[in-house]
Amino acid sequence: VGSASIRPPATAGRRVPQGNSCNFGQGSRACVRLRGHALFRMAVRNAAPAVLGNALTCHVVAGCDVAAHAASGDTAGGQARGQAWKGLILRGWLRGGLPCGGQRCGSMRAGSCQGSRADVPMHGLLNARGQRRRVLVPPPLLLPLLLLTLLLPTAPPRCAAATSPTTRPEPSPQQAAAARGCSAEALLPLYARIDDDLRHWAAHGISEQLMDKALATQTTASGEKAIGVLFESGVPYVVSPLEEIDRLGHHTGLITAHLRFFEALRETFGPSIPDVEFIVGTADQPAIRLDRLENGALPYPLLRFCKSETHADVLVPDIHFQMRAFNATLLQQLDVINSVAWGEKAEELFGRFSQYKRIIHEHIPTLEVHGAGGENICHHANFELLFCDVREHFMKWAHGVRSSGAPVDVARQPRIKMIDHARYKYLLHLDGQTCSSRLEQLLVMNSVVFKEESGYHAFYHHLLKPGEHYVPVWKEGPEDVLEALKWARAHDDEARAMARRAQRFTQNYLHPDALACYWFTLLGRLAQLQRFEPGRGRRAYPVVLMASEYLGSNAGKAYVQKHGLSRMELPRAKRVEQRRA
Known part of the structure; x- marks a missing residue:
């Protein structure tokens, strides 16, 4: 290696909090053995971790690319084995995401990552000014050890299949519903309301054009007390503007409360929630009058807590169930x-x-x-x-x-x-x-x-x-x-x-599981009616903001505190597991 410059990895250009570092425990023997070496210190300091959106991905000098969600507090790491050091020396850069026996080592967490708020570009082994760093010459006694690792055969690190999230298939919506009790016969009469509310779109479905018009005219985009929401891979996103949400009075608290509830649905059902797009309104009065539709036009699909039989709004449980515990x-x-x-x-x-x-x-x-x-x-x-x-x-x-x-x-x-x-x-x-x-x-x-x-x-x-x-x-x-x-x-x-x-x-x-199951069942049936594929890469949204990012922002935290939303009664924060035989 000597004093040769090391080429930036493929993650160049991403942004990470300045001052991030990884601290490794005894689970990473190679890291512990080499942690005092300047080459290792520099590699960790520059290559790990990368914080992208809400997911914390920590690429370490390892044979595994491990990712975990920041919401769970996990950080990802891997064992610095000989294969990774080969990649470092032979290829001249830290290679993240090496194959791990065809799996991803989700259970190999060797430490935790911490960082400050300031953002700087991540350019692999470049410093904050974009200049290449120079690798210090390792001590003479260590060079033979490093060369020896090149000659010794190294197998990919084994992944713990029992606990790795990628080795366990995600439960299907039917399995998630059964595990949660949503398919219990006692709740089936409650879902009859869903079928009745969705009857307007049963024949022709919900087109992309209809959804676009609804997002443009029935949400905060046009000053309404309603937001567009996307669930993708079980994660809730806001897809309508929130810049002027503070002008909505107490509806700001109601909207924020809904987003807290949707985050709880994510924790409860996870990816079993289908990819689905919808609008939820917090105004008291229903908006979509059936007697005002012309020429057989389909109504906008709006979710709301109250309506009359002359309105087409789709009923959902009142958020006050959660807000008032x-x-x-x-x-x-x-x-x-x-x-x-x-x-x-x-x-x-x-x-x-x-x-x-x-x-x-x-x-x-x-x-x-x-x-x-x-x-x-x-x-x-x-x-x-x-x-x-x-x-x-x-x-x-x-x-x-x-x-x-x-x-x-x-x-x-x-x-x-x-x-x-x-x-x-x-x-x-x-x-x-x-x-x-x-x-x-x-x-x-x-x-x-x-x-x-x-x-x-x-709804009941x-x-x-x-x-x-x-x-x-x-x-x-x-x-x-x-x-x-x-x-x-x-x-x-x-x-x-x-x-x-x-x-x-x-x-x-009206117990908490019944309320959560009603939402889960409604979103599943609503997704079946959509004649387009919702998603960030498939649809053009004016705004795409993870609900967790909004809730973690200064504004979101302020609204949670102002409206007492930290005391909300939410579904149990336990992901539904697939039942095993």
Whole structure:
């Protein structure tokens, strides 16, 4: 070698954090033996590691090219065996990615890589100014050892097939679903909503042109409260602009929460999630009206938590399930909730509400609402939308009937904790701007829920049956409540059974695995309808940003902190493994 310059490896031009270094343990005997030599120090300092995107790849003087995901905290390394040193001396440069018996040594991690924030170009054995480094002459006693390694036969390092991620085939979507319990018969009725929502594209599918128009007109690209998302090889990416996301108010937190959830889906299902492209919106009101489509045009495929039957939006679970830790705060507190005996519950209709105005699209009969005595309680917000004072009107009406002796306590104040709602036998649910996440919380309380029939639906509402899980009210006006109360008080045993069924419903269909499985199943069926191949190398996106990169950015971290998203209840961060016989 002498003082000859060493040619840069093929990774020239990539960027790595300045100051990166690799520290090797006893697992790399050759590295330990030669670590004090200037040639080795220089090789490690210049050739390892390379940080590319979210994947940490550490090319070491070794016969194996090992990669691991930064998200798992792993760093990759390999054993510096004679074959690699041959490559160094004979070819004049460090060769990363040598074959390893036809496999990749994913389990051979010899140390960890650390670095600072500053970026410098990586040019193999060039210094930061682009000048070639000169290799120091090794000590005389070491030269025979190096020459001896050239003469001795060296087999490729063995890869530990038992733990190497590349030797274990990734589970298929069907295997992942089975391992997670997503194919359980109990959840199949929940997926019926998916098939119904996707019926619009069953015949012709979702074309690339339709998806491009949706990304251009229905996302942040046009100021909407929605983002385009790509799953590729199980990894979520944002494919719509986020430059002005801070102008979206609290929807910034909702969008960031969705990205945290998608990252959790990656950890849960991994590459079993098919390559798929979609748009998820966080605005309360649905956007795609079926009665406004012309000439048989297909609707844009938008995912949203609420819609009416006149809208084509595809329903998904409300992100508030995760943001409010529905499972931990309610489903896992059933002992506390059920400690209030049925006979000890207050026999009055109870409700506490903020004064959100209902948003409805005009000329949709199923959404029309009238006040007591047929009073008009709606006014135009714009040429298409109406604002309706549903909650405010009911609270005023309730105040009047309560003063006349009716057992109705519905107001804004005083507020109580959700878990304390279990003290009341009858609970009122009124939707907010559209669907309210309050409904699923009330269903857990082991009390009779009086549910307004607003015409809006969430992803699980098709399984909720009036008279079985809740008492329907406000079909004509708020006066319906008085007749419903008379029935419930006269049929106490039936009311108690209804309360139990409602609570069991939440246990069966609204637990964390059910929510994750709903998303996983939806993405799989949505992917089957797409008549194009999603992916960074196959599609032209205005933006391609890994969700993890956004969440790890200063802005992403700030939004997580501002909206309390570190406390989100996410699917278990455990990759689904293929079941072995």
